[in-house]
Amino acid sequence: MVSTMVVVGLTIAAAGFAGHYALQAMKHVEPQLKQVLQSLPKSAFRGGFEPKITKWEAAFIVGVSPTAKKGKTGDAPRQIMLLNHPDKGGSPYIVAKINEAKDLLKRSS
CATH class of the missing domain: 1.20.5 (Single alpha-helices involved in coiled-coils or other helix-helix interfaces)
Incomplete structure (x- = not known):
């Protein structure tokens, strides 16, 4: 003790x-x-998204390599969208950014 x-x-x-x-x-x-x-x-120290989306940021949002070709991006935006859909508790702003990223990747590939 x-x-x-x-x-x-x-x-x-x-x-x-x-x-x-x-x-x-x-x-x-x-x-x-x-x-x-x-x-x-x-x-x-700046957080959030860039004012004008870049290819690097779009690839980061969708979860693919910035050098990925159009065929490689494939289903990634759809899966991210399903996970962040507002009906499932996601943010409409995030969904808008995902759509913006998807459109940019389609245009640039």
């Missing part, structure tokens, strides 16, 4: 020292991290 309490006490102390060390290390790393984040381009 006593040895268990000693082990628990030592474990808590070790965790405290480790936390203290980590906080001290973060104080030294924080300015460097801020500098790196500021040097990154702002577009690296």
Whole structure:
């Protein structure tokens, strides 16, 4: 019983020292991290879709390779559409993007 309490006490102390060390290390790393984040381009943090769909984005939405031929894209848009259909709880916006991607891939292939 006593040895268990000693082990628990030592474990808590070790965790405290480790936390203290980590906080001290973060104080030294924080300015460097801020500098790196500021040097990154702002577009690296932009989410969502491109304003005008690209072939790469269309292929990514549909789930095929950007270099895939028309025959390779085949049934992929239909399967994605079925999974994201608004009647099944999907988003109408996502369905519109899938249709846009499908049309672009048909035109460019």
